[in-house]
Amino acid sequence: MFDRDVEWRALIGFATDTEPGATLGVVSGRRRQGKTYLLAALCHALGGFYFGATEATDAESLRRFGDALTAHVSPDVPFHFHDWAEAIDAVLALGRDRPVPVVIDEFPYLARNNPEIPSLIQAALRPLREQRTRSRTRLLLCGSSMGFMGRLLAGNAPLRGRAGLELVIRPLEFPLAADFWDIADPTLAIKVNAVVGGTPAYRREFARNDSPADATDFDDWIVRTVLNPQSPMFREARYLLTEEVDARDTALYTSVLAAVANGNATRGGIANFIGRKASDLSHPISVLEDAALLYRDADVFRANRTTYRVAEPLIRFYHAIMRPVWEQLERPGSGDRVWQASRERFRSKVLGPHFEQLCRDWSLHHAPPELFGGLPARVGHGVVTDQAARTGYEVDVAVIGIGDGGRPPLLAVGEAKWGETMGIAHLERLRHIRDLIEHSGKYDTTGTRLLHFTTAGFSDSLRTEAGNADDIALITPQDLYRHR
Numbered sequence: 001m002f003d004r005d006v007e008w009r010a011l012i013g014f015a016t017d018t019e020p021g022a023t024l025g026v027v028s029g030r031r032r033q034g035k036t037y038l039l040a041a042l043c044h045a046l047g048g049f050y051f052g053a054t055e056a057t058d059a060e061s062l063r064r065f066g067d068a069l070t071a072h073v074s075p076d077v078p079f080h081f082h083d084w085a086e087a088i089d090a091v092l093a094l095g096r097d098r099p100v101p102v103v104i105d106e107f108p109y110l111a112r113n114n115p116e117i118p119s120l121i122q123a124a125l126r127p128l129r130e131q132r133t134r135s136r137t138r139l140l141l142c143g144s145s146m147g148f149m150g151r152l153l154a155g156n157a158p159l160r161g162r163a164g165l166e167l168v169i170r171p172l173e174f175p176l177a178a179d180f181w182d183i184a185d186p187t188l189a190i191k192v193n194a195v196v197g198g199t200p201a202y203r204r205e206f207a208r209n210d211s212p213a214d215a216t217d218f219d220d221w222i223v224r225t226v227l228n229p230q231s232p233m234f235r236e237a238r239y240l241l242t243e244e245v246d247a248r249d250t251a252l253y254t255s256v257l258a259a260v261a262n263g264n265a266t267r268g269g270i271a272n273f274i275g276r277k278a279s280d281l282s283h284p285i286s287v288l289e290d291a292a293l294l295y296r297d298a299d300v301f302r303a304n305r306t307t308y309r310v311a312e313p314l315i316r317f318y319h320a321i322m323r324p325v326w327e328q329l330e331r332p333g334s335g336d337r338v339w340q341a342s343r344e345r346f347r348s349k350v351l352g353p354h355f356e357q358l359c360r361d362w363s364l365h366h367a368p369p370e371l372f373g374g375l376p377a378r379v380g381h382g383v384v385t386d387q388a389a390r391t392g393y394e395v396d397v398a399v400i401g402i403g404d405g406g407r408p409p410l411l412a413v414g415e416a417k418w419g420e421t422m423g424i425a426h427l428e429r430l431r432h433i434r435d436l437i438e439h440s441g442k443y444d445t446t447g448t449r450l451l452h453f454t455t456a457g458f459s460d461s462l463r464t465e466a467g468n469a470d471d472i473a474l475i476t477p478q479d480l481y482r483h484r
Contacts, residue, residue: 002200003176004038007169011042014165015101015138022092022135024125025165027142028149030292030312031243032201033169035142039103048101048138049094053109061110062087084117088124095137107141108148122158140165144243147290172198174358175366175481181211186477187455188215194354195226196233197313206232219339226317227335234329237318241293249284252276256284257310260294261319262349265307299382300398301442313354320349352418356381356396359416359453362480363399371473372411373447374401384436393433397451400443410434410443412473414451422452423459427472449473453480 001008014025029035036052043050049072051065065087066079073079073094081087091102104110111117121139125132143149153160172180177198178189192212196202203209212221226233241257242250252274259273267285271278285308288294292311299305310316321342328334363372364379376399383392397414413433415426430450438445452458453475458466466472 001034001037001041002180003172004034004169007038007167008042010165010167011038011101011140014140015042015046015048016099017138017164018099018136020133020136022095022125022132022137022139023164024121024159024162025138025140025167026149026152026159026163027140027165027167027169028146029144029169030146030171030199031144031240032199032205033171034200035144035169036105038169039101039105039140039142042101042140043103046099046101048103049091050103051105053104053106055109056113058110058114061113084114084120085124088120089131091139092124092131092135092137095135099136099138101138101140103140103142105142106144108143108145111148118152119158122162125162146292147287150290170198172200173365174198174361175483178481183211185215186481188212188218189481190355190358190455190477191218191351192221193358194313194351195222195317199314202233202236202314206236219343223335223339226314227322227329227339229330229332233314237312237315237322240312240315241291252284253288256281256288257293257315258319258323260308261310261316263353265309267306267308270308297380300378300380300400301382301384301395301437301440305382309353309357313350316354317346317350321346347418355418355453355455356416358480359397359414359451359475363397363412363414363451366480366483368483372399372401372449374409374411376400376411377402377408384433384440386432386436393429393436395433397453399451407442407444410437410445410448412449412451413437414453414473414475416453417456418454419456420454421456421459422454422462422474424461424465426452427462427465447471451475 017023027035027039040050042048049069051068053061056064062081062084066081069090070078079090081090094100094102151157153163153166174193177193180200181192181203183189183192203211207225210221210225212218225231228234241253255274256270259270262273264270264273267278267281271281285294289296293315295309295311297307297309299307322329325338329338360379360381364376378400380398381396382398383394385392395413396416397412398410399412401409401411413430415430427450434445434448434450437443449471451473452462455477458474463474466474
């Protein structure tokens, strides 16, 4: 098991809790993050019962559940359940003598064919019900459909208020992903992360431990893995959406993701790209957000302005690089030709935006505490308007502190450039932006620092300025990965 120490401790603590009374936990996360591995390992370590649901009829699933429980318990008479209420009581009985984990993996498959199952679990876990009070079963429901699992405990859902654990298994953060892929070169690590993100299965199962040997191997690695029709990586991005239970109109959802991946970040831009009215996009955007495939980012400088970004790097790579030339790529041996023609597009549509987001993530979660002189409350981006010049300035990184009743402090503003040497012009631009923000009155810029992120280095003049000023920070890829 790589990392996942926090998640493992949470699962162990929940599963070994000796307090009387059966309890419920919910584990979710997109596919390929290691949920099944964690939960199967938990049951193996503690003698628990694990059941992995499949796409099957309700009757077949109930029969399979009974067969699996029979194999686990070895009773004198095999289990033949008439309904799920009986099955739930049977697993509650497993915890009569000790705390025992019971895992139902891919729970959305069961609930899709029998929507009553969440209500049956609610009824089985009624506070004063004898089968619950005499049991210490730790029931864990797990699923990869983020939309479904997110609603399981929300609003008026039957199981709202019943869960003692709600655990989301997320992709590895970028510093850990570099370790997982055995990549020591920070710039190479960013490029790989821009393609496959932090999903563990992409290295172990999909790429079969094929990691770029060094920076010169990156292009060949792309061709032999992601752009190789014989590799599981090749079609993975197409499957991620169709595996989401709630994604019914996949053509529309695919077009929305394609629009955002190609730089159409606003609702109006998406609508123009796919030929729909902006008012028609509320449902597909909500579905993609619930599925954790699309993120909504509020402009930190302009109220009521929202932009969107694709949450899964492999999906962004697919729509920007692969989907436009899919017929060519399906022909074996075409990967190198396509990649040579797509490298600049990769830099502008994939690598640049990913680097900007990585810089924001670093600023929020990994930056040294002394860099900002305060704790970041949130980190975002946005556009600062210059009324006099009738223009706007894109800010890649904006670090907002805690307001304490007054104007929130703007701890830092920054610019992120992939492959561009940064100089005095970049510094003067940030200084002008800081002045504009101060004049707007939205944030307190008294201690605002000016951040310069780049992979190509800094001019001598900018280094000299930074050496003489406390409000200038020059940040390299080595800095982003320094504390991993």
